[in-house]
Amino acid sequence: MxxxxxxxxxxxxxxxxxxxxxxxxxxxxxxxxxxxxxxxxxxxxxxxxxxxxxxxxxxxxxxxxxxxxxxxxxxxxxxxxxxxxxxxxxxxxxxxxxxxxxxxxxxxxxxxxxxxxxAANAMTETDAGSDIAAITTRAVRDGDTYVLDGAKSWASNAPDADVFVTYAVTDPTAGFLGTSAFVVERGTPGLRVGGPLAKMGLDTCAAGAVHFEACRIPAGNLLGGEGAGGAVFQHSMAWERACLFAGYLGLMDRLLDRCVGHARQRRQFGRRIADFQAVSHRIAEMKLRLEGARLLLYRACFRLDRGDHTAADSALSKLAVSEAAVRAASDALRIFGARGYLVDEGLEAALRDTVPARLFSGTNEIQHELIAKGLGL
The missing domain is CATH 1.10.540.10 (Acyl-CoA dehydrogenase/oxidase, N-terminal domain)
Structure with missing residues (x-):
């Protein structure tokens, strides 16, 4: 269990x-x-x-x-x-x-x-982030190869990547079944990688644009068969939304530990700041959000293992963890006061690193839509 x-x-x-x-x-x-x-x-x-x-x-x-x-x-x-x-x-x-x-x-x-x-996941385009149906990159079958043309505006790990998983339209008339998933390897003629892009946070994870210009890849690099791109993407997002955000649970645990230790030691007006309800209740709320998010993430993973996972499971998990992480980093800054504003404390970096959690793996607005759809709305 x-x-x-x-x-x-x-x-x-x-x-x-x-x-x-x-x-x-x-x-x-x-x-x-x-x-x-x-x-x-x-x-x-x-x-x-x-x-x-x-x-x-x-x-x-x-x-x-x-x-x-x-x-x-x-x-x-x-x-x-x-x-x-x-x-x-x-x-x-x-x-x-x-x-x-x-x-x-x-x-x-x-x-x-x-x-x-x-490896880098090259899916996002200028006008197609969470909307896989709006991608414009095309792939045309030519004998035992596919020829890719298009651009991905953002791919995490791209500047350092040796392998790219990407998505392209193979049949513009087929809707959801018209998109396919491919693997493109570094050094393939027609593949051009940009970056690294200047970002707000997550500095170690370099990101860049990926361009395909008459990029010819073997048909064997197709994932799941032609037209399976939507299913491939949904499967990978189920795993990503369930498991990737566990890293943010760990971050929140670390922030909570630091805040508890600081509140016990820091004194103002002759008292530990832990004795001030404004501080202790803020830390209690950090704990509440963390444990609620943790349970939703564990449940999403449990159901993924059991085979009865739904899109709403991982959407609830991703939404709860990402929102709790941003709040935790912001609360930690307030608890540490001016000291938390200093770069050497690492708390401002934690805040910068949590903000994009609301955006990647499908924006939190998209997660609300998935949850609503799961309720039959």
Whole structure:
């Protein structure tokens, strides 16, 4: 049951937390250091948690994956790295493992799990973010190849990526069934990658535009068959919305621990600030939002493992976690006061890193729509 961890799960969480705190706590300063940190994530198994063991992964289900991503997010202050690895795993490795041909899986997944390659999910376009039906990138079958033309305005990990999972229209008349999913590898003629883009936060996760200009790829790089792009995307988003946001649970745990410690030690007007109801109740609200979001995320993962997951499950989870994370970072700044405004404290970075959680994996406005649709509205 998702409410009770087994001893093996608790031990795995504790081991991952301790290891991450020791080896991956601080953000890297340069691109070469990002690659070193990335390979370390591969050594720890974080890049292949839910990928079959036969391809170098951990073979875990969604709930166990979320537990370890949560430990990663709690122990690592570099939320950009946590996000980058989770996007690599859930939006790229998962669809390849689920929908790729045996040859494609055997060729790409071992390096992706080991940390020898980086993957980017290239879906967002200038006029098509959460709306997959609005994408304009086209793919035309030409013998045993597909020719891709179009541009993706934003792809996390793109400047560093070796593998791109992307989506293109193969039949403009077929609606939902007219979109297909592909894998494009770095070095393919016609592939051009921009960036890194200047962003508000998640600094370690470089992002950039991706352009396809008569980009010819093998037909074997098609995922799930022609017209399956919508299904591939929905499957990857179910995993991403359920498991990626576990990293933000870990971040909120870390912020809560810091606020409790600070409130106990900081004194004003001859008293601990913990004795002021304005402070203690703010911390209590942080705990309330965290635990509510955690239960929704665990339930979404539990149902994903059990096979009765709905889009509303992961939408509720994503919405609750992302909103709680932004509030937690903002509350932490207020509890620490002027000290929290200083860069060296790391709290302003936490706030910058939480704000985009409302935007990626489908905006929170989209999550409200999915929840409403699940209610039959």
């Amino acid at each position: 998702f409410l009770e961890w087994q001893q093996a799960q608790s031990d795995a969480y504790d081991t991952m937390l301790a290891t991450v705190e020791k080896t991956l706590r601080e953000p890297p300063d340069a691109r070469s250091e990002r690659r070193t940190a990335w390979r370390r994530c591969g050594e720890l198994g974080l890049l292949g948690l839910c990928i079959p063991e036969s391809y170098g992964g951990g073979g875990l289900g969604a709930l166990d994956t979320a537990h370890l991503v949560e430990a990663f997010g709690r122990g690592c202050e570099d939320t950009g790295l946590v996000f980058a690895t989770s996007a690599h795993l859930l939006a790229c490795a998962v669809p390849i493992a689920t929908f790729g041909s045996p040859e494609l899986r055997a060729r790409l997944l071992p390096a992706m799990c080991a940390g020898d390659s980086v």
